Amino acid sequence: MSDPLVRLYPAAYRAAHGQEIIDVHREMTADMGRPARLRADADLVAHALRVRLGLDSASPAGRFFALAAPFALAACAVGSGLRLTRWYTGLALSPAPVRVQLHATDGAWILYMLLSLLVCVGAVVALTGRWGPGAGLAGCGLLGTAVQWAAGARVYEDGAVAPVAALLTVAVVLACPPDRRGDRGLSAAAGAMAAAGWFPVVVVNAGAYTGAFGVTTDYGAWPMLVLAFTGAVLALRARSSGLREMGAMAVSAPPLVAYSSATVWGDLRPVLGTLLLLSAVAALTAFVQMVRRRS
Secondary structure, three states: OHHHHHOOOOHHHHHHHHHHHHHHHHHHHOOOOHHHHHHHHHHHHHHHHHHHHOOOOOOHHHHHHHHHHHHHHHHHHHHHHHHHHHHHHHHHHOOOOHHHHHHHOOHHHHHHHHHHHHHHHHHHHHHOOOHHHHHHHHHHHHHHHHHHHHOOOOOOOOOOHHHHHHHHHHHHHHHOOHHHOOOHHHHHHHHHHHHHHHHHHHHHHOOOOOOHHHOOOOOOHHHHHHHHHHHHHHHHHHOOOOHHHHHHHHHHOHHHHHHHHHHOOOOOHHHHHHHHHHHHHHHHHHHHHHHHHHO
């Protein structure tokens, strides 16, 4: 069974490692039942496709998505968390009883909130050490929002931006090589970024303080500022030019762009502002690194 599957690898890779892969696969699956053998074959196919697409852990693209995946999950947790807390704040501050408000709420919107909650829970689980189950939960929530939009439920203030952002986030998470998932350092940094991007906005939305930390939240700017700052910190710690780190932040940003777009009712300026912000921070980081090398 494994011989045809090995042909999925690129010719050069197959010539160098093909026989070894066949021998290991046969030895590993010799005593397996049919379900376990099918899972092993699926893992082999997935690895072959990753190698062919350049997304294995040894490739530059694989390392890039390994860096981006935790921050993509963190960004979707921020976007979904802000959506949930804004809805909850509206319920809590309204003079009408919560039961009456929930009874009057459209079912599609309640489903959207439940999917957003699933995304938040999944991201938290993934970033706190259980990557597989957590990423699976978050992915189900993200795909659910896309399916809900495709089914005609118009619960998104930003039109098609939110479901597109959800699909892009799922793609980034899936592109991360399996043996590079759940890195503790990156997960901790992503979790800190999510907390810093979420909490001040919640404080402002709750009316407890206006202009938290001196940064306006009118255009969804704060979470994207935190994301850009995180990329700069990672680049400075790694003593790199910053292009890789800021690129990873850019592919992680769609959920925050969707939130920002909803905040300003579909205005494209947040999208352009995000690209400009990430480019500016990347240029500043590269300049700082150049100065450090010369000094």
